Amino acid sequence: MSRDYLIICPPASTSPGEPHQMRWRRLRRRCQQVIGGISLPEPFSAQELCARLAQERGRPLHLLPLPTPTVPGTPSGMWLAAERGDYIFYDAQTSPLHQEHIIVHEIGHMVCGHRSAGDDQRLYRHIDLADPHSIRQALPRLRYSDEQEQEAEMIASLLLEAAGRVPPPTLLSGMLGGLESAMGLRNTRPCGSIVPAWIETVGITTLWAVTLARAPQAIRTRQQRPLWFAIVMTALAMSMHLDPVTATLAHLVPSAHWIDLTTHLFSIIDAAAVLWFVLHAAGRHRPTTLVFGAALAVMATMLILDISAPPHARNQIAPSLAIRSVPNAYWWIFFAFHLVADTTCGLVCWSQGRRETPRLLRYGLRLFGTGILLASLLWVLKLGYLHTRSPFFVPLFSPVTGIEALFMAAGAALPVLAQIHTRWQHQKAYRGLDVLWRDLTTATPDVILGPGNRLRAAATPLQLRLYRRVIEIRDAMIALRNYVTPAALDLARRHVTDHSLPEPVAEAHVTACWLTAALHALHSGHPPQPQSVNLAGPGALDLTDEINYLLRVAAAYQSPTNHAYRTSLLGTA
Numbered sequence: 001m002s003r004d005y006l007i008i009c010p011p012a013s014t015s016p017g018e019p020h021q022m023r024w025r026r027l028r029r030r031c032q033q034v035i036g037g038i039s040l041p042e043p044f045s046a047q048e049l050c051a052r053l054a055q056e057r058g059r060p061l062h063l064l065p066l067p068t069p070t071v072p073g074t075p076s077g078m079w080l081a082a083e084r085g086d087y088i089f090y091d092a093q094t095s096p097l098h099q100e101h102i103i104v105h106e107i108g109h110m111v112c113g114h115r116s117a118g119d120d121q122r123l124y125r126h127i128d129l130a131d132p133h134s135i136r137q138a139l140p141r142l143r144y145s146d147e148q149e150q151e152a153e154m155i156a157s158l159l160l161e162a163a164g165r166v167p168p169p170t171l172l173s174g175m176l177g178g179l180e181s182a183m184g185l186r187n188t189r190p191c192g193s194i195v196p197a198w199i200e201t202v203g204i205t206t207l208w209a210v211t212l213a214r215a216p217q218a219i220r221t222r223q224q225r226p227l228w229f230a231i232v233m234t235a236l237a238m239s240m241h242l243d244p245v246t247a248t249l250a251h252l253v254p255s256a257h258w259i260d261l262t263t264h265l266f267s268i269i270d271a272a273a274v275l276w277f278v279l280h281a282a283g284r285h286r287p288t289t290l291v292f293g294a295a296l297a298v299m300a301t302m303l304i305l306d307i308s309a310p311p312h313a314r315n316q317i318a319p320s321l322a323i324r325s326v327p328n329a330y331w332w333i334f335f336a337f338h339l340v341a342d343t344t345c346g347l348v349c350w351s352q353g354r355r356e357t358p359r360l361l362r363y364g365l366r367l368f369g370t371g372i373l374l375a376s377l378l379w380v381l382k383l384g385y386l387h388t389r390s391p392f393f394v395p396l397f398s399p400v401t402g403i404e405a406l407f408m409a410a411g412a413a414l415p416v417l418a419q420i421h422t423r424w425q426h427q428k429a430y431r432g433l434d435v436l437w438r439d440l441t442t443a444t445p446d447v448i449l450g451p452g453n454r455l456r457a458a459a460t461p462l463q464l465r466l467y468r469r470v471i472e473i474r475d476a477m478i479a480l481r482n483y484v485t486p487a488a489l490d491l492a493r494r495h496v497t498d499h500s501l502p503e504p505v506a507e508a509h510v511t512a513c514w515l516t517a518a519l520h521a522l523h524s525g526h527p528p529q530p531q532s533v534n535l536a537g538p539g540a541l542d543l544t545d546e547i548n549y550l551l552r553v554a555a556a557y558q559s560p561t562n563h564a565y566r567t568s569l570l571g572t573a
Contacts, residue, residue, distance in 0.1 A: 027147075027150060027151060027154055028154065028158075030151065031108075031151060031154040031155045031158050032158060034108070034111060034112060034155055035155065035158050035159050035162055037111075038111065038159065039052065039056075040159070040162060040163050044163035044164060044165070045100075046063075046099075046100045046103040046104055046107075047063060049104070049107065050063050050088065050103070050107070053107065053110070053111075054086075057086075057110075059084075059085050059086055060084070060085035060086070061085065061086045061087075061088065062085060062086070062087045062088070063088050063090070063103065064087060064088070064089050064090075065089070065090060065091070065092035066078075066089045066090065066091050066092065068092075068093065068532055069530040069531055069532035070091070070093065070478075070481070070482065070530065070531050070532075071482075071530050072482045072527075072528035072529065072530070073528075076090070076091040076094070076102050076475065076478045077089060077090045077091065077102035077103065077105055077106050078106065079106040079107075079109045079110055081110075086110065088103055088106045088107070089106075090102040090103050090106070091478060093478075093534040093535070093536050094474055094477070094478060094536045094539065095474060095536055095537075095538075095539020095540060095541075095546055095549075096539050096540060096541040097165070097470070097474075097539065097540060097541050097542070097543060097546045098471065098474040098475075098536075098539065098546075100160070100165070100541065101156050101157075101160060101471055101474075102156075104155070104156040104159055104160060105152050105153055105155070105156040106152070107155075107156075107159075108151065108152035108153070108154075108155030108156055108159070109148070109152045111155075112148075112151060112152070112155070114148040114151070114152065115148075150449060153449045154449065157449075157464065157467060157468060157471070160467075161463075161464060161467070165467075165543055166463055166464060166467045166543060236266070236270075256313060256314050257312060257313055257314055257315060260314055260315035260316065261302075261303075261306055261315050264302065264315060264334060265299050265302065265303070267338075268295050268298055268299050268302075268334070268337060269295060269299070271295070271337065271338055271341040271342075272291050272292055272294070272295035272341070274341070274345065275291055275341045275344060275345060276288065276291050276292070278344075278345045278348055278349075279291075279344075279348065294337070295337070298333055298334070298337045301329075301333055302330055302333060302334060305326055305327055305329055305330040305333075306326050306330065309324075309325070309326045309327055309330075310324045311324065312324045312325045312326065315330075317331060317382075317385070317386060328386060331382075331383075331386050332383070332386070335379050335382055335383050335386070336383075338375075338379050339376055339379040339380065339383070342372050342373070342375045342376040342379065343372075343373065343376045345369075345372045346369045346370070346371075346372035346373035346375075346376060347369070347373075348369075349365045349366070349368055349369025349372060350365070350366060350369040350370075350373075352365050367407050367410045368407070370407045371404050371407035371410075374400060374403055374404035374407060375404050377400055377404075378397065378400050378404065381393050381396050381397060381400065382397075423462065426462050426463055426466050427462065429466060429547050429551060430462065430465065430466045430469060432551050432554055432555070433466075433469050433470075433473065433547075433550060433551065433554050435554065435557065435558060436473060436515075436550070436553065436554040436557050436558075437469050437472060437473055439519065439557075440472075440473055440476035440477070440480065440515065440519075441472055441476055443476070443480065443519055443522055443523070444475070444476045444479040444480065446479075447472045447475035447476050447479065448472055449468060449472070466547070467543060470543070470546055470547060470550060473550055477511075477515065477535070477536070480515060480518035480519065480522065481514075481518065481531045481535045482528035482529055482530070482531050483517075483518040483519075483521040483522050483526060483528050483529075484514045484517055484518050484521070484531065484533075484535065485517075485521070485529070486533075488514065488517035488521070488569070489514055489517070489533065489535075491513075491517075491565075491568065491569075492510055492513030492514050492517060492565060493510055495513060495561070495564070495565045495568065496509045496510050496513065496561070499561050501561070504538060504549075504552065505552060505556070507537055507538060508537070508549065508552035508553045508555070508556045509556040509559070509561055509562065510537070511535070511537045511553045511556070512553050512554075512556035512557040512559070512562045513556075513562060513565045514535060515553075515557065516557070516562055516565060516566050516569070517565075517569060520566070520569050537549065537553070
């Protein structure tokens with residue numbers, strides 16, 4: 001058979017003496033490389049991905065459901081490579097999310113160029129093909145003990161994660177992910193202003209904590225790296241005005257004047273960088289030349305004004321014009337640039353917050369944008385003080401700064417709280433499925449894909465472990481359904497009806513009961529038999545809906561109703 005169609009990576013090689021942990025890490029790295037070579041459709045669907053691959057490969061790709069009734073030993077999915085095209089068969093009697101996973105699993109076989117161990121006609125004897133003798137490859141989705149199956153299953157999990165079916169590791173994405181640290185800078189204090197030191201210290205410490213926490217992911221991810229550097233610059237610029245830092249610099253640099261000037265010039269670069277990245281995070285056109293050109297012009301002007309001014313010890317706003325310092329034009333330009341940058345950032349946050357965004361994200365953007373606009377108000381107050389030297393303005397700096405910090409902290413805290421809440425929900429769901437998953441996979445161990453112990457499993461992101469638990473439960477349900485007799489299924493339905501359970505709890509109890517019957521039959525040594533009834537229950541393409549349904553099944557599985565059904569099975573055995 002011709003092999004001139006698209007293969008993204010060569011067939012997997014095995015190393016018999018390689019430790020399990022090394023094989024697992026190598027498998028993930030290899031599959032991640034494969035995912036990078038696949039162009040995903042937007043919006044994603046398995047059907048559209050198949051159509052795109054068929055076009056790229058120059059070979060027809062037929063997507064077909066497996067025939068019913070299901071026969072014991074029938075795989076949940078299968079890729080058949082014929083001389084003139086490819087066939088992907090999938091089990092249609094399972095949830096839509098699980099069907100999609102099965103299809104993508106078979107796509108993993110295709111793009112890796114996997115080869116079947118032999119020409120086993122039994123694998124596709126139940127499939128009606130025009131020319132079954134034209135089949136050259138047949139790879140069924142049966143168990144994960146084979147490395148090719150592990151590779152295809154890992155590709156399916158990672159690809160669907162990249163497609164958005166599996167939640168990303170963090171909810172701090174999109175607009176708020178780009179703006180959460182774009183704070184207004186408080187770089188210059190007029191003489192005589194009283195700003196509570198602890199407010200600034202707590203805020204800057206928090207900013208550094210966020211910066212360090214994001215460092216590993218930002219350094220690895222090219223798209224996040226520039227914004228992370230902008231946050232680092234913001235933290236540095238703000239830190240240079242803390243009293244301990246100022247005192248340290250005074251010991252290292254003999255001239256306080258040059259410390260002030262360097263700090264002001266650095267803050268201009270930082271403001272320009274933050275504005276540039278805020279516009280990028282919002283999906284706006286990035287006016288690189290305008291933003292950084294204006295920043296360079298402002299810096300050059302400030303430097304010229306400083307050099308041409310009479311000798312002065314500090315670059316601070318003097319309470320009296322009789323005290324020698326830089327000219328007022330220095331401060332007008334400095335404050336005006338920050339005012340424009342902060343106002344633009346705040347308005348962009350508010351404009352994004354008016355869109356159809358999740359509620360917490362919308363509120364977070366508005367709170368954060370309000371904080372940035374309060375920074376703009378602070379610059380206006382400083383401009384007013386610069387113009388009048390009136391003591392009226394000085395007492396306003398402290399409350400405005402405090403309120404500004406509160407709004408920014410609230411805006412940044414909302415998505416963090418949402419992330420914590422979501423992780424808690426994922427952890428709760430993961431634990432809630434544990435008993436059901438353990439009982440089902442103990443009876444069908446071939447459906448498990450993962451490291452061999454809990455320590456290595458803990459290194460896998462929680463949301464991916466939860467997704468794998470859902471898929472493995474669904475795989476086990478397919479493997480067990482052939483052990484359910486019509487009599488046991490009828491008994492389960494009558495048992496649930498007798499207990500007058502409300503919908504949709506009743507459907508979950510029926511599923512829990514037939515799973516109990518299947519496990520009982522398997523452990524009793526009863527042989528499997530063809531199954532014509534669709535036992536999948538309510539299913540969804542959305543992972544959250546699928547998790548919620550399986551949680552209802554898991555709760556029903558441990559309920560007194562199911563215990564009573566198990567007792568009735570033992571009584572009829």
